[in-house]
Amino acid sequence: MSPGFTRPRPRPASATQRGWAGKTSRSPESREARPVGRACLVEACGTAAAGPRPAPRMVLVELSGSREPARWYCKGACAVYGQALAEVRALPVGGER
Numbered sequence: 001m002s003p004g005f006t007r008p009r010p011r012p013a014s015a016t017q018r019g020w021a022g023k024t025s026r027s028p029e030s031r032e033a034r035p036v037g038r039a040c041l042v043e044a045c046g047t048a049a050a051g052p053r054p055a056p057r058m059v060l061v062e063l064s065g066s067r068e069p070a071r072w073y074c075k076g077a078c079a080v081y082g083q084a085l086a087e088v089r090a091l092p093v094g095g096e097r
Contacts, residue, residue: 042074046082066090 018066040046044054049062049070061082062070073082 030052037067040074040078044072045078047072061086063087063090 042055042058046059047054049060049072053060054072055074057075058072059075059082060070060078061073061079063083063086066086066089070087071082073079
C-alpha cells in the first residue's frame with residue numbers, strides 16, 4: 001500500500017461498549033408506560049392498551065407483527081412517535097426474515 005493509505009488499528013471496545021453490544025433485542029419488553037422522548041402533559045400517554053381508552057382524544061397505536069405492544073398515545077407528536085416505534089420494532093432482528 002502507498003504511504004498515506006494505511007489506517008491505524010481501531011482501538012478495542014471499552015467494557016461499556018461490549019456490554020451494550022452484548023444485550024439482545026429479544027429481551028421481554030416493558031409493559032409499563034413508554035416515555036415519548038419529550039415532556040408530555042397527558043398522564044396516560046404511552047400506557048399499554050390493556051383496557052378501555054384512558055382519556056378522551058387518545059389514539060391507539062397498534063401494528064401487526066411488531067414486538068411493541070399496543071399503546072395509547074395522545075394525538076399529534078406522541079402518536080407519531082408511537083407509530084414509528086412500533087414500525088421499528090416490526091423490523092426483523094438478527095437472522096429473522
